[in-house]
Amino acid sequence: MIGEFALIRRFFTRPQHATGPEVAMGIGDDCALLQLAPGMQWAVSTDMLVEGLHFFADINPHALGHKALAVNLSDLAACGARPVGFTLALALPAADEAWLGAFSRGLLALADAHACALVGGDTTRGPLNICITVFGEVPVGAALLRSGARPGDDIYVSGTLGDAHLGLQALQGHLQLPDAVLAHCRARLERPTPRIALGIALRGIASAAADVSDGLLGDLGHILERSNVGATVDTRLATELLGCRSVWAGRASAGAPMPESVLQSVLSGGDDYELVFTANPSERTAVQGAAHQAWVPVTRIGQIEAAPGLRVLGQDGAPLHSRFASFDHFAST
Amino acid sequence: MIGEFALIRRFFTRPQHATGPEVAMGIGDDCALLQLAPGMQWAVSTDMLVEGLHFFADINPHALGHKALAVNLSDLAACGARPVGFTLALALPAADEAWLGAFSRGLLALADAHACALVGGDTTRGPLNICITVFGEVPVGAALLRSGARPGDDIYVSGTLGDAHLGLQALQGHLQLPDAVLAHCRARLERPTPRIALGIALRGIASAAADVSDGLLGDLGHILERSNVGATVDTRLATELLGCRSVWAGRASAGAPMPESVLQSVLSGGDDYELVFTANPSERTAVQGAAHQAWVPVTRIGQIEAAPGLRVLGQDGAPLHSRFASFDHFAST
Numbered sequence: 001m002i003g004e005f006a007l008i009r010r011f012f013t014r015p016q017h018a019t020g021p022e023v024a025m026g027i028g029d030d031c032a033l034l035q036l037a038p039g040m041q042w043a044v045s046t047d048m049l050v051e052g053l054h055f056f057a058d059i060n061p062h063a064l065g066h067k068a069l070a071v072n073l074s075d076l077a078a079c080g081a082r083p084v085g086f087t088l089a090l091a092l093p094a095a096d097e098a099w100l101g102a103f104s105r106g107l108l109a110l111a112d113a114h115a116c117a118l119v120g121g122d123t124t125r126g127p128l129n130i131c132i133t134v135f136g137e138v139p140v141g142a143a144l145l146r147s148g149a150r151p152g153d154d155i156y157v158s159g160t161l162g163d164a165h166l167g168l169q170a171l172q173g174h175l176q177l178p179d180a181v182l183a184h185c186r187a188r189l190e191r192p193t194p195r196i197a198l199g200i201a202l203r204g205i206a207s208a209a210a211d212v213s214d215g216l217l218g219d220l221g222h223i224l225e226r227s228n229v230g231a232t233v234d235t236r237l238a239t240e241l242l243g244c245r246s247v248w249a250g251r252a253s254a255g256a257p258m259p260e261s262v263l264q265s266v267l268s269g270g271d272d273y274e275l276v277f278t279a280n281p282s283e284r285t286a287v288q289g290a291a292h293q294a295w296v297p298v299t300r301i302g303q304i305e306a307a308p309g310l311r312v313l314g315q316d317g318a319p320l321h322s323r324f325a326s327f328d329h330f331a332s333t
Numbered sequence: 334m335i336g337e338f339a340l341i342r343r344f345f346t347r348p349q350h351a352t353g354p355e356v357a358m359g360i361g362d363d364c365a366l367l368q369l370a371p372g373m374q375w376a377v378s379t380d381m382l383v384e385g386l387h388f389f390a391d392i393n394p395h396a397l398g399h400k401a402l403a404v405n406l407s408d409l410a411a412c413g414a415r416p417v418g419f420t421l422a423l424a425l426p427a428a429d430e431a432w433l434g435a436f437s438r439g440l441l442a443l444a445d446a447h448a449c450a451l452v453g454g455d456t457t458r459g460p461l462n463i464c465i466t467v468f469g470e471v472p473v474g475a476a477l478l479r480s481g482a483r484p485g486d487d488i489y490v491s492g493t494l495g496d497a498h499l500g501l502q503a504l505q506g507h508l509q510l511p512d513a514v515l516a517h518c519r520a521r522l523e524r525p526t527p528r529i530a531l532g533i534a535l536r537g538i539a540s541a542a543a544d545v546s547d548g549l550l551g552d553l554g555h556i557l558e559r560s561n562v563g564a565t566v567d568t569r570l571a572t573e574l575l576g577c578r579s580v581w582a583g584r585a586s587a588g589a590p591m592p593e594s595v596l597q598s599v600l601s602g603g604d605d606y607e608l609v610f611t612a613n614p615s616e617r618t619a620v621q622g623a624a625h626q627a628w629v630p631v632t633r634i635g636q637i638e639a640a641p642g643l644r645v646l647g648q649d650g651a652p653l654h655s656r657f658a659s660f661d662h663f664a665s666t
Contacts (some may be wrong), residue, residue: 024374025476025478029480030544032377033471042375043364044365044367048423048462050457050459050462052422075363079366087379090465125385126386128425129383140368165479
């Protein structure tokens with residue numbers, strides 16, 4: 001069987017030219033050495049992915065490599081940071097070379113797309129577990145925080161929501177989807193697109209931001225809590241937010257409201273990795289300009305208010321009484 | 334059961350004053366924000382600990398919290414870096430509050446001792462897995478690297494070696510140790526002391542360094558490989574290197590050579606988290622001064638040579654023919 005050091009060299013070592021000037025030293029020593037230009041800050045985030053919870057045992061390892069880095073890059077996007085590098089810690093039941101080859105190709109393809117260098121790591125035997133810590137740079141004071149939302153601010157979401165959750169439900173057998181729709185939803189679930197360009201474009205425009213990993217209402221809730229404000233989300237503004245409206249278009253006539261089950265995927269489904277953010281209404285043109293620049297649509301879905309709490313208006317304009325819980329890995333269910 | 338966010342707040346959130354000026358923002362947003370003074374570099378390392386491989390299922394969670402951070406701080410020590418902060422990703426089978434309380438106290442006590450702030454993290458359900466990424470600072474160009482050893486340099490080891498491996502063997506039932514010796518060896522195995530002060534004191538003095546995590550010969554081997562040199566280690570110089578000589582003192586008369594099995598623990602036993610380093614012979618006084626300043630003994634055990642390969646002289650001065658393999662998580666055994 002391949003050894004630990006040979007494994008790292010073979011699957012995870014990149015040519016030196018693949019790293020930027022911020023990486024003074026990458027893999028091969030006890031530590032990586034990183035430095036930024038004056039006036040820059042590091043944005044750092046870590047995520048751990050576990051089989052059975054974040055992905056199925058039979059996931060394509062190429063997709064898993066992509067997703068493991070994507071969910072971390074998404075945190076950088078939420079701060080408006082530019083990716084620079086990451087560390088990878090990997091527990092594997094066995095050193096399966098075919099699996100490792102596909103996993104590392106999926107991982108490094110996304111890393112290369114964002115010029116994000118693998119600077120260090122650790123491999124060990126154990127139940128499959130992937131932990132990535134990612135480092136991005138952002139000018140001092142320019143990071144998008146969860147704490148900056150103010151009453152009167154608009155609330156926006158990028159891209160579409162719910163696809164990943166619908167894909168998950170279909171893969172779990174709770175839902176039937178046409179093949180083409182399933183393929184779309186599955187791609188959204190397994191190969192999410194971190195909104196790096198949008199996060200950077202929103203510097204100086206958005207007042208607060210978070211990524212939608214656990215569900216829109218839950219992640220917006222983090223912004224409200226950190227900003228000490230409340231909000232109203234109007235789901236009538238959110239009907240654009242489902243990527244695969246064909247899921248319910250077949251069942252409802254044109255113009256009919258979204259079925260509750262689909263609405264739940266939009267509002268509370270996790271794993272979309274879009275951005276939810278706020279901006280002063282005076283920035284509406286600038287927000288659309290940033291969206292245009294980043295090649296991703298953004299939709300205004302509500303407003304920040306001084307009154308605490310999160311109010312959700314249903315498809316008929318009346319308050320939704322059902323509570324859409326966000327995903328919590330340790331909540332009793 | 335306690336939820337994920339409550340878990341983080343209750344067990345892992347520290348008062349703001351516990352973080353240094355390098356931590357512009359810690360836990361609570363999508364990313365932590367970190368910045369250093371001009372002229373400083375980040376040293377970054379990551380380690381993943383898995384039950385059954387790095388620790389036993391019945392380990393005291395306080396000790397586990399200590400060890401999880403200690404093995405990471407040890408990598409900073411090997412680079413001569415000062416600890417600043419760390420992220421913690423934790424997969425847990427269940428949110429056991431008593432276990433978490435003890436784990437977090439063990440972890441944060443060591444963190445506080447080194448003024449190293451918990452700046453971010455992730456918790457999830459899954460087979461027990463602890464992944465820490467640690468950030469230290471070092472002046473640009475001052476980091477101790479594995480690649481700096483030159484022919485003629487002395488080779489040193491800090492503290493004592495072998496205790497952790499003897500403790501492991503005793504806990505596994507392969508070895509009988511007197512209670513007091515077992516307690517010492519077990520403490521060395523479960524609560525290693527990262528040699529932070531020594532690493533910092535060796536800046537500008539040591540030519541190369543690594544920490545002894547996988548075994549002396551293996552970790553010295555990394556220095557030889559990266560420096561493109563060879564070495565001779567004379568085990569007659571290393572007889573001071575076993576902390577608990579009482580293990581074999583009872584079996585051998587005074588002055589007798591170390592038994593082969595004990596020598597193997599000294600040369601190849603992992604988990605000691607001492608430093609192995611090299612320095613020009615002109616630095617002998619400076620090396621001892623650094624050791625004195627850091628309150629840890631260092632022992633000279635051999636010399637770097639131009640000829641590739643690692644030669645080990647046995648207790649009789651003749652080359653040791655037995656090969657002491659270093660620990661490799663994926664090597665076939």
